[in-house]
Amino acid sequence: MTRTKIKDILQNESVDYAVTVKGWVRSFRNNQFIALNDGSSLDNIQAVIALDTDESVLKKISNGAAISVQGTVIASQGKGQRVEIKADALEILGECAGDEYPLQLKNRPSLEFLREKAHLRFRTNTFGAIFRVRHSLAFAIHEFFHKRGFVYLHTPIITASDAEGAGEMFRVTNLSFDNPPRNEDNTIDFREDFFGRSTNLTVSGQLEAELAAMALSEVYTFGPTFRAENSNTTRHLAEFWMVEPEVAFNTLKENMDLAEDFIKYLIRFALEHNRADLEFLANRLVEEEKQKPQNERSEMGLIEKLEFVLQHDFERITYTEAIDILLQSPANKKKKFEYEISWGTDLQSEHERYLVEKHFKKPVIVTNYPKNIKSFYMREDDGCAAGKETVAAMDILAPGIGEIVGGSQREERLDKLQERMKEMHIPAEEMYWYLDTRRFGTAPHAGFGLGFERMVLFVTGMTNIRDVIPFPRTPKNADF
Ligand code: ATP
Numbered sequence: 018m019t020r021t022k023i024k025d026i027l028q029n030e031s032v033d034y035a036v037t038v039k040g041w042v043r044s045f046r047n048n049q050f051i052a053l054n055d056g057s058s059l060d061n062i063q064a065v066i067a068l069d070t071d072e073s074v075l076k077k078i079s080n081g082a083a084i085s086v087q088g089t090v091i092a093s094q095g096k097g098q099r100v101e102i103k104a105d106a107l108e109i110l111g112e113c114a115g116d117e118y119p120l121q122l123k124n125r126p127s128l129e130f131l132r133e134k135a136h137l138r139f140r141t142n143t144f145g146a147i148f149r150v151r152h153s154l155a156f157a158i159h160e161f162f163h164k165r166g167f168v169y170l171h172t173p174i175i176t177a178s179d180a181e182g183a184g185e186m187f188r189v190t191n192l193s194f195d196n197p198p199r200n201e202d203n204t205i206d207f208r209e210d211f212f213g214r215s216t217n218l219t220v221s222g223q224l225e226a227e228l229a230a231m232a233l234s235e236v237y238t239f240g241p242t243f244r245a246e247n248s249n250t251t252r253h254l255a256e257f258w259m260v261e262p263e264v265a266f267n268t269l270k271e272n273m274d275l276a277e278d279f280i281k282y283l284i285r286f287a288l289e290h291n292r293a294d295l296e297f298l299a300n301r302l303v304e305e306e307k308q309k310p311q312n313e314r315s316e317m318g319l320i321e322k323l324e325f326v327l328q329h330d331f332e333r334i335t336y337t338e339a340i341d342i343l344l345q346s347p348a349n350k351k352k353k354f355e356y357e358i359s360w361g362t363d364l365q366s367e368h369e370r371y372l373v374e375k376h377f378k379k380p381v382i383v384t385n386y387p388k389n390i391k392s393f394y395m396r397e398d399d400g401c402a403a404g405k406e407t408v409a410a411m412d413i414l415a416p417g418i419g420e421i422v423g424g425s426q427r428e429e430r431l432d433k434l435q436e437r438m439k440e441m442h443i444p445a446e447e448m449y450w451y452l453d454t455r456r457f458g459t460a461p462h463a464g465f466g467l468g469f470e471r472m473v474l475f476v477t478g479m480t481n482i483r484d485v486i487p488f489p490r491t492p493k494n495a496d497f
């Protein structure tokens with residue numbers, strides 16, 4: 018008999034039909050009631066086995082064991098569930114070595130403990146919920162762009178360009194470390210390397226996406242990106258997934274509209290398709306918040322927060338306005354900020370969080386940053402006073418997360434772009450292909466990058482980015 022998913026049984030209104038279910042035991046009581054989970058839903062199904070089941074079989078029905086149950090779906094005799102399975106046959110597919118099973122603990126295991134057991138943590142309710150939500154969000158990303166006629170572009174993972182900033186990239190090589198080929202000045206001769214030049218893992222697909230946007234008009238990338246930044250924070254991974262739409266003819270305003278619609282679409286999708294998982298995660302959050310002092314607890318529950326974001330426009334302010342708000346803030350006057358605030362320096366995470374969590378209490382889009390703290394490809398704003406040049410950048414800041422999106426209108430004017438590259442010592446010869454788009458039918462265009470894991474953090478209410486990617490890569494950690 019083919020296997021029926023537990024989710025389908027729980028959603029089906031009818032009873033009195035035969036099924037085979039397979040899954041892992043979550044609990045076993047009174048030598049009779051098995052709570053079985055197959056990952057298709059948060060909820061388990063209860064299988065009731067015969068009272069005369071053999072002692073040798075009973076011993077093997079322990080937490081974590083994989084089993085197959087054949088039986089009939091009936092209206093439940095007990096409380097707590099609508100239906101259950103009256104088992105006719107039970108097969109042990111794989112026993113679980115009880116004493117060694119790390120999820121056997123009496124107390125609820127901590128997230129830190131589970132991070133060290135990342136190969137098994139999928140089996141907990143929390144991680145089951147997180148990864149079902151993560152899946153939904155990934156699916157919704159494709160649906161959102163597909164509906165709008167975007168082309169999904171696969172940009173390369175191995176790249177020779179280091180446009181985003183030196184020192185943050187992972188080198189890709191097959192040269193020998195013991196005896197690498199050397200130039201006369203003793204530097205490594207990368208002409209001997211696999212690609213005949215020095216290559217790295219990509220930090221962003223944007224530059225390549227721009228090339229495609231100059232023909233396909235609307236494209237997006239969604240793939241892994243790699244940054245060797247040594248920031249051991251709850252918001253940074255060395256390997257993370259990024260979504261990068263790039264749209265010809267869009268200005269900064271349209272770029273912001275797209276990003277806001279996109280984020281809201283993802284939230285709405287999760288609320289619609291992952292209600293039970295989100296409710297579970299909301300309760301988890303309430304429990305977690307109880308550990309915090311009263312004044313640090315969030316005012317809204319997870320679902321309320323998500324609905325609130327859907328119902329309100331994101332606040333849109335310029336960098337200059339943001340600096341003014343921060344300078345005038347009671348927090349600044351009471352010297353609560355660690356980093357100094359002044360026009361021309363980048364906003365620190367504490368400043369971003371003040372703006373979204375204390376001042377506006379909703380997502381904020383900060384635009385028009387000083388040119389000197391942003392990337393070379395961002396479009397310089399027209400009519401700036403000398404020394405106060407800004408670019409058409411936009412960062413979206415989310416409550417509890419900080420920066421979730423970074424984007425801009427791109428500099429489409431060849432002369433301006435070349436000038437900027439020179440100032441920032443970006444080798445124009447190597448980037449001829451990028452500059453070519455500005456030579457051959459250049460057009461205004463804009464795009465942004467959304468950090469996928471930060472979006473998953475926001476929707477699940479989790480607080481550490483290591484808990485929303487299956488196997489996190491962070492400094493000194495690449496287990497599993
Ligand atoms: P941050 O200032 O938080 O380090 P960034 O300015 O370096 O981010 P961008 O280069 O603008 O980030 O990348 C676009 C988006 O990718 C960010 O808004 C963020 O959501 C995400 N992101 C950036 N770096 C990381 C990282 N190390 N781990 C996870 N997500 C990241």
Ligand code: MN
Pocket residue numbers: 412420422423424
């Ligand atoms: Mn950024």
